[in-house]
Amino acid sequence: MKALLNYFTSLPSDILLADLSFTILAITIAYLLTTHSKWNWLWSWITSTDHKKIGIMYLLVSFLFFIRAGMEALLIRMQLAFPNNDFWVFQGDRFNQLTSTHGTVMIFLVATPLLIGLMNVIVPLQIGSRDVAFPFMNSLSLWLFISGGILLNVSFVAGGSPNAGWTSYAPLALNDYTPGPGNNYYPIGLQVAGLGTIMGGINFIVTILKMRAPGMRFMRMPLSTWAMFITSILIVYAFSALAVALLLLTFERLFGTVILSGGEGNPIIWQHLFWIFGHPEVYIIALPAFGIFSDVISTFSKRKLFGYPSMVFAIILIGFLGFMVWVHHMFTVGLNTNINIFFALTTMLIAVPTGIKVFNWLFTMRGGRIRFDTPMLYALGFIFTFVIGGVTGVMLSTVPADYQYHDSYFVVAHLHYVIIGATIFGVFSGVYYWWPKMFGKFLNEKLGKWNFWTFGIGFHFTFFPMHIMGLMGMPRRVFTYPEDEGLGFLNFISTFGAFMMGAGILFFIINIYLTTRYSKKLMLNDPWYSRGRTLEWTIPSPPPAYNFARLPEVKSREPLWDAYEKGYKNIDFIGEYEDIHMPNSTSLPFFIGIGFLIASFGFVFEIWTVAMLGMAMVFLLLGIRSFQQNNGIHIPKKTVMAEDRRSEE
Amino acid sequence: MTLRIALFVSGIISISGCSNIAILTPKGTEAYSELSLLYLSLALMSIVLLVVFTLFTRFLIKYRERPGQENDFPTQIEGNKKLEITWVVVPVFILIILAIPTFATTYQLDHEAESVDEPLRINVTGKQFRWFFYYPEFNIMLENEVKLPVDRPVVFNLHSEDVIHSFWIPQLAGKKDVLPHKENKLTITPDETGTFDGKCAEFCGASHAFMTFKTTVIEREAFKEWTNVADKQEE
Numbered sequence A: 001m002k003a004l005l006n007y008f009t010s011l012p013s014d015i016l017l018a019d020l021s022f023t024i025l026a027i028t029i030a031y032l033l034t035t036h037s038k039w040n041w042l043w044s045w046i047t048s049t050d051h052k053k054i055g056i057m058y059l060l061v062s063f064l065f066f067i068r069a070g071m072e073a074l075l076i077r078m079q080l081a082f083p084n085n086d087f088w089v090f091q092g093d094r095f096n097q098l099t100s101t102h103g104t105v106m107i108f109l110v111a112t113p114l115l116i117g118l119m120n121v122i123v124p125l126q127i128g129s130r131d132v133a134f135p136f137m138n139s140l141s142l143w144l145f146i147s148g149g150i151l152l153n154v155s156f157v158a159g160g161s162p163n164a165g166w167t168s169y170a171p172l173a174l175n176d177y178t179p180g181p182g183n184n185y186y187p188i189g190l191q192v193a194g195l196g197t198i199m200g201g202i203n204f205i206v207t208i209l210k211m212r213a214p215g216m217r218f219m220r221m222p223l224s225t226w227a228m229f230i231t232s233i234l235i236v237y238a239f240s241a242l243a244v245a246l247l248l249l250t251f252e253r254l255f256g257t258v259i260l261s262g263g264e265g266n267p268i269i270w271q272h273l274f275w276i277f278g279h280p281e282v283y284i285i286a287l288p289a290f291g292i293f294s295d296v297i298s299t300f301s302k303r304k305l306f307g308y309p310s311m312v313f314a315i316i317l318i319g320f321l322g323f324m325v326w327v328h329h330m331f332t333v334g335l336n337t338n339i340n341i342f343f344a345l346t347t348m349l350i351a352v353p354t355g356i357k358v359f360n361w362l363f364t365m366r367g368g369r370i371r372f373d374t375p376m377l378y379a380l381g382f383i384f385t386f387v388i389g390g391v392t393g394v395m396l397s398t399v400p401a402d403y404q405y406h407d408s409y410f411v412v413a414h415l416h417y418v419i420i421g422a423t424i425f426g427v428f429s430g431v432y433y434w435w436p437k438m439f440g441k442f443l444n445e446k447l448g449k450w451n452f453w454t455f456g457i458g459f460h461f462t463f464f465p466m467h468i469m470g471l472m473g474m475p476r477r478v479f480t481y482p483e484d485e486g487l488g489f490l491n492f493i494s495t496f497g498a499f500m501m502g503a504g505i506l507f508f509i510i511n512i513y514l515t516t517r518y519s520k521k522l523m524l525n526d527p528w529y530s531r532g533r534t535l536e537w538t539i540p541s542p543p544p545a546y547n548f549a550r551l552p553e554v555k556s557r558e559p560l561w562d563a564y565e566k567g568y569k570n571i572d573f574i575g576e577y578e579d580i581h582m583p584n585s586t587s588l589p590f591f592i593g594i595g596f597l598i599a600s601f602g603f604v605f606e607i608w609t610v611a612m613l614g615m616a617m618v619f620l621l622l623g624i625r626s627f628q629q630n631n632g633i634h635i636p637k638k639t640v641m642a643e644d645r646r647s648e649e
Numbered sequence B: 001m002t003l004r005i006a007l008f009v010s011g012i013i014s015i016s017g018c019s020n021i022a023i024l025t026p027k028g029t030e031a032y033s034e035l036s037l038l039y040l041s042l043a044l045m046s047i048v049l050l051v052v053f054t055l056f057t058r059f060l061i062k063y064r065e066r067p068g069q070e071n072d073f074p075t076q077i078e079g080n081k082k083l084e085i086t087w088v089v090v091p092v093f094i095l096i097i098l099a100i101p102t103f104a105t106t107y108q109l110d111h112e113a114e115s116v117d118e119p120l121r122i123n124v125t126g127k128q129f130r131w132f133f134y135y136p137e138f139n140i141m142l143e144n145e146v147k148l149p150v151d152r153p154v155v156f157n158l159h160s161e162d163v164i165h166s167f168w169i170p171q172l173a174g175k176k177d178v179l180p181h182k183e184n185k186l187t188i189t190p191d192e193t194g195t196f197d198g199k200c201a202e203f204c205g206a207s208h209a210f211m212t213f214k215t216t217v218i219e220r221e222a223f224k225e226w227t228n229v230a231d232k233q234e235e
């Protein structure tokens, strides 16, 4: 008992606080679940193979990670608020852990899965399908993501977080310089989560190729679906490169290979592999957002998307060029001049399809009837912010000037302008837009506007000054800066802005709480004032488990809008009612996730018996799955008909 | 919107004081040519910003839904070939204007080390979290500070003893990575005397923030004297 007490009192105060708040949270949740007898309800979600529920779980879990990484951002900003500051424990190595996990969590566990979550909810609805191609694999993707996410998140209290930056460059990330479990968490946690992401990519490629409703040709797909299709292809290629890189890093750290080290090995191999993944990743998290904005802008302007074919072409071109620009992250490495010039050229070229998209969005609004609801506000905020981020992107592509910008706060400013501007604004826009579809209730508009304006204005206060800090010579990833360089004022502004962004997120949480608790069900197919254009607005909100009682027939790009123009209330559905075949729910993916979690802890701490145990569990479960007779369930025609009638009234 | 940004930018710049912004006040040939690209790209990109934000503001004001229009069906158009071609061709032109000087300067900077005559050579070693400067010509070793003569090209041979660092003196030249497995070269030609901050720009561990050094650029005479004195002291 005394030893235990000693152990706890020896912990640094931040870890103690994290432990404590986590325990309290866990107990509260368990208590609430028990008193409301909701454990069964929870289990039905965990084992669900319904793409909508999986999508919602993706959104929820990544939002929790967003809060965690956001709190880290606030801690970073507090430490940097003043020159020579000593905030709490966050100096030196502890600060480096903060930035490393902030970056890693934001990219891998927030930006990517938030969009995959939306993708899950929306894509089958937009293509008129009843589920994704592989529902079991879909659930497995989710649980691998959660498993990898838990691993990265507990590193903070169990053995130390990764501290070599979100890029985890060798040789700093190797045993010689950062021994201990901390940097093992990075390759192993990301490997598990990445595996799930690759499966998700494959799943959506097949879903979009094979499961479109009758008449939904490629050039009739909504832009969100198009973007998510190209993104899925990027995921398969890019995350495979990452998997290789992570494997090399794992081997180097656990088994002492010498591929990435400075002596016999070559640390630049890591940088190439990482950025061959890393740049396409930027588009993996940007393209779906572009798709969402295309749908939102067109809906809230009441206009057809301007230049649809060129929008599709631009997405494909961006996806393709995205694989040919990775060296722009490595201009200062000292590669051959011709290499630098080639990659500068491809980087500049990417600006062209991006420009096409921006102008098409602008001209979509021309001649429309623009409403400024929250999804649209986020879309407009995106155009404003992203154009600034794009402009600094072109500035960064001029190699000699990049010798100055690289690894300075200028880059931190640029990356947040594009990532928050596109991905986070995109997710907010999409969540506000499809919330009524997911839950049958609107989010409150007034709180939505508070959410948008505080988050948006706070964003510019936080990140605009960083451009100038970079030009003043402030390198990124420093935990302090001297008094005499005149950086204090700008840094203070930036910290102020960060808290404003935090307030924005609070408005969002309050909004969800209040509307879920108090607002009324909508009972409308198309709650956005009958402006909907695509298939997801032709079915009830929330849709039944099987989405479409009868399959729609698609005769144009915007079937619903065309029906409205002809004076109809909804599109025609073809075919007869019939028994609908749906997949079973299953607990195997959840347990496979747990197996991976156990194995990963074994690998991280190099306790091989635990690692073997976990892997054995995974293979056993895969074996069980292979021999399972899985016939799914049939929803009888009568039920379907009755439900459909009710929703039409 | 544009106006607001312009005000914001100029406000922030004037508050922080332009003289503070290292990259905008270059004291070396290389930093100067890098800065001219910054200005060129900024100027070209300002055109883009201006066009986009003008259209943006105009469309938002002009086409907002006014009361009574809720049930309108505005005309729907597919696109406009001429406009779409315009916003492919014009950006390509802008990028060509930017690309040519970019490529020229890149070549020039990367090949300077071979082309300058009689440069001063300094071997730089980065080691968590210190910088060592060795002048082979004079057999002088300095730690965390380096002295340079004005107007004479200096070639730094960069090497790391442990992890990757990056060598950066913002007012004199852009950075170059300092690698453990390969030597990199960086050429700097200081144009003015003075003291400049030098830093490590590549994240290298716990005290990365403290891996800084001082660069002093002095008159050539003074430099000669210093090397004589320092040389003797060594012996």
Ligand code: HEM
Pocket (backbone or CB within 6 Å): A070, A073, A074, A076, A077, A099, A100, A102, A103, A104, A106, A107, A110, A111, A165, A166, A167, A412, A416, A419, A420, A423, A424, A462, A476, A477, A478, A479, A498, A501
């Ligand atoms: C909520 C507001 C946010 C604030 C105040 C914030 C703040 C910061 C700061 C100050 C840094 C620089 C750390 C340093 O170099 O020392 C940073 C780095 C970074 N941020 Fe954020 N951030 C925010 C949100 C996000 C989001 C939403 C993403 C991505 C989805 C993101 C991705 C990153 C990445 C990838 C890095 C680089 C980490 C590294 O250098 O290893 N951030 N952030």
Ligand SMILES: [Cu+2]
Pocket (backbone or CB within 6 Å): A278, A279, A282, A325, A326, A328, A329
């Ligand atoms: Cu990139």
Ligand SMILES: [Cu+2]
Pocket (backbone or CB within 6 Å): B165, B166, B200, B201, B202, B203, B204, B205, B208, B209, B211
């Ligand atoms: Cu460093």
